[in-house]
Amino acid sequence: MPLRVYSTLTRSKEEFRTVEPGKVKMYLCGPTVYKPAHIGHMVGPVIFDTVKRYLAYSGYQVTWVVNITDVDDKLIVRAKENNTTVEALAKQMTQDYFDNLATIGVDGVDHFPYATAHIKEMLDMIGRLVEQGYAYPLNGDVYFEVTKDADYGKLSHRSVEQMLAGTRVEANDRKRNPADFALWKASKPGEPAWDSPWGPGRPGWHIECSAMAAKILGPEIDIHGGGLDLMFPHHENELAQSESCSGKPFARYWLHNGLMQASGQAGKVGGQHSRHGDTPPAGDHMVAAQADQEANKLAGSKGAASVKELFAVQQPETIRFFLLSTHYRSPIDFSPENIAATGQSLEGFYRLFETYQRVTGKDFYTLTAPGTREKSTKLDGEPADLFGELRALRDRYLEAMDDDFNTGGAVGVLFEMRKALNSYIAKHKLDAAGAKEPAVVDALTTGMTLLKELSNLLGVFRKPLPKKAGADDAIVDGLMALILELRADARKNKNWPVADKIRDTLKALKIVVEDRPDGVRWNRG
RNA sequence: GGCGCCGUAGCCAAGCGGUAAGGCAGUGGAUUGCAAAUCCACCAUCCCCGGUUCGAUCCCGGGCGGCGCCUCCA
Numbered sequence: 001m002p003l004r005v006y007s008t009l010t011r012s013k014e015e016f017r018t019v020e021p022g023k024v025k026m027y028l029c030g031p032t033v034y035k036p037a038h039i040g041h042m043v044g045p046v047i048f049d050t051v052k053r054y055l056a057y058s059g060y061q062v063t064w065v066v067n068i069t070d071v072d073d074k075l076i077v078r079a080k081e082n083n084t085t086v087e088a089l090a091k092q093m094t095q096d097y098f099d100n101l102a103t104i105g106v107d108g109v110d111h112f113p114y115a116t117a118h119i120k121e122m123l124d125m126i127g128r129l130v131e132q133g134y135a136y137p138l139n140g141d142v143y144f145e146v147t148k149d150a151d152y153g154k155l156s157h158r159s160v161e162q163m164l165a166g167t168r169v170e171a172n173d174r175k176r177n178p179a180d181f182a183l184w185k186a187s188k189p190g191e192p193a194w195d196s197p198w199g200p201g202r203p204g205w206h207i208e209c210s211a212m213a214a215k216i217l218g219p220e221i222d223i224h225g226g227g228l229d230l231m232f233p234h235h236e237n238e239l240a241q242s243e244s245c246s247g248k249p250f251a252r253y254w255l256h257n258g259l260m261q262a263s264g265q266a267g268k269v270g271g272q273h274s275r276h277g278d279t280p281p282a283g284d285h286m287v288a289a290q291a292d293q294e295a296n297k298l299a300g301s302k303g304a305a306s307v308k309e310l311f312a313v314q315q316p317e318t319i320r321f322f323l324l325s326t327h328y329r330s331p332i333d334f335s336p337e338n339i340a341a342t343g344q345s346l347e348g349f350y351r352l353f354e355t356y357q358r359v360t361g362k363d364f365y366t367l368t369a370p371g372t373r374e375k376s377t378k379l380d381g382e383p384a385d386l387f388g389e390l391r392a393l394r395d396r397y398l399e400a401m402d403d404d405f406n407t408g409g410a411v412g413v414l415f416e417m418r419k420a421l422n423s424y425i426a427k428h429k430l431d432a433a434g435a436k437e438p439a440v441v442d443a444l445t446t447g448m449t450l451l452k453e454l455s456n457l458l459g460v461f462r463k464p465l466p467k468k469a470g471a472d473d474a475i476v477d478g479l480m481a482l483i484l485e486l487r488a489d490a491r492k493n494k495n496w497p498v499a500d501k502i503r504d505t506l507k508a509l510k511i512v513v514e515d516r517p518d519g520v521r522w523n524r525g
Numbered sequence: 526g527g528c529g530c531c532g533u534a535g536c537c538a539a540g541c542g543g544u545a546a547g548g549c550a551g552u553g554g555a556u557u558g559c560a561a562a563u564c565c566a567c568c569a570u571c572c573c574c575g576g577u578u579c580g581a582u583c584c585c586g587g588g589c590g591g592c593g594c595c596u597c598c599a
């Protein structure tokens with residue numbers, strides 16, 4: 001099965017064919033760097049990082065660009081609030097963004113172009129649009145004239161007439177059409193400004209993506225990504241500018257990811273109102289509805305924790321897994337409970353890695369797994385039952401990913417693979433004392449290598465989890481060694497009450513003690 | 526008002542024409558001094574009503590319910 005992707009442009013799944021054979025040009029709308037990133041800002045990067053991994057695995061040479069918007073109204077406002085400069089604020093927040101990407105394992109971005117470093121390219125593009133009659137200057141501003149673009153609205157599937165009816169498009173007499181949008185904005189005193197043929201000003205919101213994508217990737221790209229919320233107006237406008245300027249189709253596939261949603265408490269209040277039967281005053285209803293909406297908008301909600309705060313209490317790997325456990329186009333309900341449930345479900349994998357270590361003396365994390373589909377782990381010969389099952393699972397995994405990057409389905413297969421390997425270990429009593437058949441152990445390594453190969457594609461299980469311990473490690477280790485030695489003595493003498501008391505008391509302290517055939521294991525819970 | 530999305534077990538979540546993957550939780554069994562972990566087994570007819578079809582969770586129509594965008598929020 002060839003790779004198929006869903007494009008917003010056609011509202012359907014299409015076979016994936018690149019502009020240039022074997023090469024993929026991918027652009028993702030990046031952040032406006034005016035405040036610390038929250039979880040929602042990680043959704044796109046994690047998804048498209050995974051997309052890139054999968055495309056590379058499938059044999060493509062991928063170039064991925066994510067822009068950094070470092071000039072914008074929000075930046076100007078916030079810099080003023082914080083008594084700093086736009087430059088300083090942008091620099092600080094860009095670093096925050098980079099740190100978070102690294103933490104959550106997004107390392108496939110090839111270029112991070114800055115808007116302020118591409119003013120010239122933007123002005124060139126605006127100039128061409130004006131020359132070609134798609135744009136007009138007006139009192140220092142320059143506007144794109146939507147009616148000049150015959151297929152304007154094709155991405156979000158709306159027409160100019162539709163947009164005018166019943167919308168709140170800002171009334172502006174001076175514009176030729178209310179839907180016309182700014183390519184260039186004349187600056188007010190004190191605002192960041194660049195010289196232009198139309199006077200000092202700064203770029204409009206959409207032009208930077210058009211200009212930078214064209215500069216780095218060329219006028220025709222393969223994949224354009226972004227959050228669903230950006231589809232209109234941002235992507236629609238970006239598309240209009242780019243295609244009007246170049247006369248070529250801008251992006252072959254538009255991929256929009258679903259948004260992160262906070263389960264809103266306010267919504268429940270509103271719902272109860274209506275269920276109780278007494279009609280709340282219209283005003284209250286409006287307030288409840290608004291509060292509800294606010295609660296659902298992570299970006300808008302002031303309480304949304306920064307990702308850094310989140311990483312402090314949740315493993316970044318858990319968050320990444322959480323984001324990939326559902327299809328990228330679906331909205332995800334963010335709640336501490338949901339994240340915790342994901343963390344819980346990952347425990348079994350870490351257990352398996354430990355078991356593997358015990359059985360073979362090898363570290364799962366340092367296994368070298370094949371990086372391409374062509375060279376995928378060999379599963380020929382014996383044991384036919386295990387290898388046969390793994391082959392089937394691999395097929396299902398790749399089938400899921402080939403179907404519009406269905407990471408949710410792929411994650412499910414990973415769980416089944418875990419079960420198959422655990423089952424194999426149990427069947428051959430590999431985790432028990434005694435000599436083991438080398439061939440049987442080698443087969444396990446082959447299976448684990450496949451697991452590594454496939455989990456690499458999701459960007460998970462790449463590195464051991466950081467230890468939970470604090471600075472008192474040496475002391476705790478020493479004390480634990482002593483306590484467990486005393487407990488071992490008690491057990492030897494079949495003094496179960498003492499042994500169990502030690503284990504139970506430690507458990508209350510969040511230290512889990514397990515008696516294994518080959519010795520005792522303890523862990524901070 | 527316009528453009529869309531969604532409704533699968535207690536929760537999360539694949540499947541989208543041939544009688545429902547997986548995970549968490551739960552239940553029974555194996556193992557264990559007892560636990561933990563692990564293994565084995567069990568655990569849903571897919572919001573409702575019509576239609577198309579030999580056959581629908583999956584297609585079409587109509588409801589009901591939830592949600593997003595149209596506001597420089599990723």
